[in-house]
Amino acid sequence: MTPEQLSEAIVAALRSLVDAGRVQLSDPVPTEVRVERPKVKEHGDYATNIALQLGKKAQMNPREFAELLAAELASADGIAAAEVAGPGFLNVRVAAGAQGEVARRVLEAGPDYGRNDQYAGERINLExxxxxxxxxxxxxxxxxxxxxxxxxxxxxxxxxxxxxxxxxxxxxxxxxxxxxxxxxxxxxxxxxxxxxxxxxxxxxxxxxxxxxxxxxxxxxxxxxxxxxxxxxxxxxxxxxxxxxxxxxxxxxxxxxxxxHESGAVDRAIARLTELGKMYESDGALWLRTSEYGDDKDRVVIKSDGQPAYISGDLAYYLDKRERGFDRAIIMLGADHHGYVSRMMAMCAAFGDEPGVNLEILIGxxxxxxxxxxxxxxxxxxxxxxxxxxxxxxxxxxxxxxxxxxxxxxxxxxxxxxxxxxxxNDNPVYYVQYAHARLSSILRNAADLGLSADLAAFDPALLVEERAGDLLRALAEFPRVVARAAELREPHRVARYLEDTASTFHKFYDVCRVLPQGDEEPTDTHRARLVLVAATRQVFATGLGLLGVSAPERM
RNA sequence: GCCCCCGUAGCUCAGUGGACAGAGCAGUCGCCUCCUAAGCGAAAGGUCGUAGGUUCGACUCCUACCGGGGGCACCA
Missing domain, CATH: 3.40.50.620 (HUPs)
Structure with missing residues (x-):
């Protein structure tokens, strides 16, 4: 069970309560519920604060609301337990079989696991x-x-x-x-x-x-x-x-x-003149950036007739838009942060939406x-x-x-x-080492004639706490990727990989994956091997997103 | 003077309202006849810059202040 699936199950439970008239909400039932991973194990595999949020709208005590929801949810597929805690948190434990299915999803998706379509159809220019x-x-x-x-x-x-x-x-x-x-x-x-x-x-x-x-x-x-x-x-x-x-x-x-050669500068100025955003003063040509939040207007053509620096920016932005980009993202150092307001003003002067059509990331x-x-x-x-x-x-x-x-x-x-x-002080080794270890297990498995076989995979055999932790970590990956892309923060992927490396090493420490000596492979070995293969995939994809190699051996 | 970023464990940094604040590294103790010890476990380590405010709830949001960094051209 993924967080998304759990979110759906909670929405379904809410809807069922509302339909049965047991809860009256002043707003429509939300289409999506935020599901979090609690920091403390006693708080279950996942938690939601939806009852705290909706309590007022339902004119109910959040705890009572949560109790109703818990009872409704407990009967849903793949949920082992749902209990109310604190002021109205709902803590959920997922059944082992449902949890184990995450490994299957990862392997079925392969290198596409974690992909999302939030920018489908969008052309982005990244400078x-x-x-x-x-x-x-x-x-x-x-x-x-x-x-x-x-x-x-x-x-x-x-x-x-x-x-x-x-x-x-x-x-x-x-x-x-x-x-x-x-x-x-x-x-x-x-x-x-x-x-x-x-x-x-x-x-x-x-x-x-x-x-x-x-x-x-x-x-x-x-x-x-x-x-x-x-x-x-x-x-x-x-x-x-x-x-x-x-x-x-x-x-x-x-x-x-x-x-300059293509006339883009002239065209940009002509366009802005047409829009009434330019004026002459002291022999120079100015852009009314102060109308859009800039400290002052900016000179576009100097009094000596030469284009000022910003003229290139105007033309370049227009050129990107004319080339069909929906969004221009520019990454600049902190020493350029003073440009942001005038660039955004320029974008607005063109009639575009600052922050949407033009984004400037200051590092x-x-x-x-x-x-x-x-x-x-x-x-x-x-x-x-x-x-x-x-x-x-x-x-x-x-x-x-x-x-x-x-x-x-x-x-x-x-x-x-x-x-x-x-x-060694660098955490990259910690993450790469996890990938190397995973690769090593898969190599050794191949030597024993074993492979991660989904046909023979019984997810319910992944019962250990450490296996569950690892499965939940893998289930987080798509959310981490989507969030990192949305916030333009690649470091989130790195931090996730570090956390997941730790989770994997802990799993490795207590769960023997391959049979030892003359031992016959069991279905538990096979199930763990599927988990290992799924974990390896996530590390390979995650490191790939950072442009860092995923070594087979270290 | 104005604008932007930062101030969290010894060090480097995660954590954009939720339940006792986390990681890597450094340091202490323990664990390799068995899948890679670049690993795991245990103990230790914190007034989340300061003071107010908003909230059922603040490291997180708001205000002021302190400290560090970077900017404020008809330069490119």
Missing amino acids: FVSANPTGPIHIGGVRWAAVGDSLGRLLSFSGADVTREYYFNDHGAQIDRFARSLLASARGQEAPEDGYGGQYIHDIAAQIVARHPDAADRPDDEALELFRSEGVELMFAEIKASLHDFGVDFDVYFHENHL QMVNLLRDGQPVRMSKRAGTVITLEDLVDAIGVDAARYALARYSTDSTIDLDLDLWASAS
Whole structure:
């Protein structure tokens, strides 16, 4: 019995009470009842507070209401007991056979177990990382790579048609500094005062010189342009490669120039003008964002006739909508949170619904500690911690897991010494180990000629408390996935896997799965093997949603 | 001055109104002739930043304050 099925059973019981006239509700019977897993075992397998919630509407004492409901529910299929506790909680125990059926459901669904359709038919554009190609992806960007990619997986698993998008430009002040730094390196000069440092500058400069031996000797303008265009190309290739090795691939790399060349900026401004959202003042063209909650209006075209930064955002948003996306999700670091209100205002000015058609997820920063002291990162000094540094230190799995297991609302402090040395400190091993153990049992079973056979599966044999705990954990998985997708919080999947790993290890400790020595396999062995196979599936799927490998052996 | 995020066990963090607040790691004690000990069990560890408020019920919602972090351009 899954929580959803129990919810249905409770709704049916409510309806039956109302139909029989034993309870009068001022509102219609709810279509769904929230079912929770109590923290304390004595409170049963599942609990609901529905009687507390409906007590007033039924003009009844919540306990009395709960008593009626308990009596009605006790006769339902698969329910072993229903009792009232505290102020009116209804605690339910599920019959072993009904509980065991969860394992069958998992195996029948296979890799699709946990899938939901809350975003079916919806096209979502998910933009993240979007670092300009002036250097390797640094530690902050890595967080969005891990979380963003995982969120993409969750949204796809929830029925959405997801496009992962990376937005960049290759001109402007940042890129100029990059080009001047490359040229300085090629000429054997020190990096410019406002330039970039680090070995990668020298490496890329050397590659360009290898391609064009006279590159550094050309006139400044020509040389700069060459180092700019080739430098961007080489840098971007490196970024894509390191993201790929990190398990993150984008569907679209969107070049800002495209917006200007395609006339998207002009069209966006024309549209907003038509809607009466633009006005001229002090020789500049302004957007009335303050009408939609922004602190002040924003300049779109500067008085010198050049488009301001926001013009690109306007055009880009419009472009996404014109490409058919129902929803644009953008992940940004906390240092960009000031943009949120103007972006939302911009969305509203277009006549769209902020928070629905446009969503901006703000994540907090990653701090690095070494010897317990904060590490100062400087692009100029080249002391930036990159995606590759992180992967070299702890590997892709640990890095992705570590970055995805925390709420993006909280700042992460990463202790580099600890990660580089005692990587056991990372919970990813605890979770992966569970998968390896499960795989090992299934391998050994195959050697004994046993497999998880649903035809011979008797769910009622999974009677142990620890088996029930594990089954209930597996039954939670779809709810966890749906909630993580809905709230854009992949870390919920990681936390769930940690809890479930613990539940499995405890089960393993007291329930022997395979026959020992000359022992003949019994139906109990077979039933437990089905549970093991189902558990393995959930770990494989869950780790997959995080982009972390599920090892067969450790 | 205004805006956003955080403050929970020694450390890193879960917990978006429900019943005695949880995990991983670190530390104490115990458990490998048998499916992976990267595991399990036991003990220990907390004024959930502070003070009010809403509620039958608050770590969770509201207000104020304290502490930490990040932002507040006709820069990109």
